[in-house]
Amino acid sequence: xxxxxxxxxxxxxxxxxxxxxxxxxxxxxxxxxxxxxxxxxxxxxxxxxxxxxxxxxxxxxxxxxxxxxxxxxxxxxxxxxxxxxxxxxxxxxxxxxxxxxxxxxxxxxxxxxxxxxxxxxxxxxxxxxxxxxxxxxxxxxxxxxxxxxxxxxxxxxxxxxxxxxxxxxxxxxxxxxxxxxxxxxxxxxxxxxxxxxxxxxxxxxxxxxxxxxxxxxxxxxxxxxxxxxxxxxxxxxxxxxxxxxxxxxxxxxxxxxxxxxxxxxxxxxxxxxxxxxxxxxxxxxxxxxxxxxxxxxxxxxxxxxx
Numbered sequence: 001x002x003x004x005x006x007x008x009x010x011x012x013x014x015x016x017x018x019x020x021x022x023x024x025x026x027x028x029x030x031x032x033x034x035x036x037x038x039x040x041x042x043x044x045x046x047x048x049x050x051x052x053x054x055x056x057x058x059x060x061x062x063x064x065x066x067x068x069x070x071x072x073x074x075x076x077x078x079x080x081x082x083x084x085x086x087x088x089x090x091x092x093x094x095x096x097x098x099x100x101x102x103x104x105x106x107x108x109x110x111x112x113x114x115x116x117x118x119x120x121x122x123x124x125x126x127x128x129x130x131x132x133x134x135x136x137x138x139x140x141x142x143x144x145x146x147x148x149x150x151x152x153x154x155x156x157x158x159x160x161x162x163x164x165x166x167x168x169x170x171x172x173x174x175x176x177x178x179x180x181x182x183x184x185x186x187x188x189x190x191x192x193x194x195x196x197x198x199x200x201x202x203x204x205x206x207x208x209x210x211x212x213x214x215x216x217x218x219x220x221x222x223x224x225x226x227x228x229x230x231x232x233x234x235x236x237x238x239x240x241x242x243x244x245x246x247x248x249x250x251x252x253x254x255x256x257x258x259x260x261x262x263x264x265x266x267x268x269x270x271x272x273x274x275x276x277x278x279x280x281x282x283x284x285x286x287x288x289x290x291x292x293x294x295x296x297x298x299x300x301x302x303x304x305x306x
Contacts, residue, residue, distance in 0.1 A: 029261050031234070033117035037136025038182055039205035039237040040192055041212055042110055044249065045222060046199040049076065049090055049108035053191035053200070057088045057112075060178055060190035079250070081111070083161040084173040088112035088191060095248040107242070109249040110191070110199070113138060113159045113175035114229065115237035118258035121151035121160060129172075136205065136237040137177035145172060156233055156254055177237065205237060212241050234258030 054066040064085050068075045076092035090110050097105040119138045122130045129144035130151055147170060152160045163170040178189035187193070192202040201208060212227045228246045229239035232254045240251060247253055 031118055031258065032122070032132055032260075033235065034132065034134045034136065036204050036206050037117075037134065037237060038177075038202065039115075039136055039208050039239060040189065041201040041203075041208040042238065042240045043199055043201070043215070044107055044109055044240060044242040044244070046197045047090070047108040047110065048197055049092055049106070050196060051075075051090050052194045052196060053088055053110060054086065054090060056190035056194040057175075058086070060181070061087060061176060063087065076106075082113075082159055082174065084163045084171075087173070087175040091250065093244075093249050095244040097244065107244050107249055109240075109242075109251070111157075111250065112191075112238065113177070114157055115175070115177050116233055116258075117235040117237070118233070118260050120154045120156065120233070120259035123260035124150040124154035126150065133179060133183075135177070135179060135182050137179040137182070138174075139176070139179055140172055140174065142169075142171050147172075154259070156252065156259065205235075205239075208239060212239060215241060231256040234261070 051066060051069065055069060058064065058066055066086060066089075076090075079091055080086075080089040082089055088110060090108055092106045092108055094104050095107055097107065099105050115136055115138050117132075119130065119132055122132055122138060126148065127144050127146055129141050129146075131139050131141070133139050147162075149160075149162055149172070151172060152158075152162060159174050161173045163173060178187070181187035181189065188202045189200075192200040201211060203211075209227060209230060212230075216223045216225050216227070222243050224242050224245060226246070227239055227241055228251055229236035234257065240246065242249065
């Protein structure tokens with residue numbers, strides 16, 4: 001039995017048609033953002049760099065006391081990032097603003113996990129150690145973590161840290177959004193509760209957006225007319241308003257589309273149709289083997305001849 005060009009293309013055409021009739025909409029990406037979760041609004045025009053939020057965060061989460069807690073003059077000489085010992089830090093930036101005496105005016109900015117609406121770290125985690133909670137928090141479950149650190153690579157804000165110096169039970173470390181305080185006692189995150197200048201406002205995300213936009217509208221000469229975190233990477237639970245461009249205080253310029261929207265669509269499509277190439281090549285291989293077997297018999301010499 002020989003396979004002809006006509007038979008081959010007829011077989012491949014029928015196989016291709018079986019894929020074409022499958023509805024593409026079956027794998028349309030859907031957001032995992034909870035409806036109107038909690039969030040925090042940070043007004044950078046109010047922050048004075050007191051670092052009380054750092055102290056409260058360390059106390060609530062059982063972390064080491066912040067570095068140079070009683071000396072604000074030198075700690076701001078370096079640009080710090082959250083790490084395994086500090087879930088939030090305050091940095092000082094000089095962005096060109098000056099006062100009436102031409103003296104540079106600093107802007108202080110708090111940084112922590114943004115608790116994205118559609119977190120790419122959750123999408124990247126292959127064991128489900130990170131989940132998006134109804135409260136708005138991105139929760140970490142150390143009992144599921146295998147230490148792959150894909151979340152660290154995926155995060156557009158470069159937030160998750162790792163306990164490299166703990167050889168026995170290392171963990172991924174980041175802001176918890178004080179999940180237990182919010183969910184179990186109805187309390188505020190430690191940083192929001194202690195802030196003396198009300199830089200941090202805690203509440204439902206939609207309410208915070210309304211508050212932010214009201215401030216922008218009423219003070220157009222003070223604020224940049226943009227709420228950072230409203231749409232960036234699909235929206236974040238932590239949002240900022242500022243009198244200086246956000247990129248000057250190390251808040252990166254990011255697209256509005258959630259990062260998991262593209263990656264998960266590709267993943268789902270590949271896994272959904274993975275059966276087809278396997279089946280196709282399996283059937284084609286069996287078909288070719290049968291053809292070759294028939295051709296071999298036809299050309300074999302007769303063993304019973306003289």
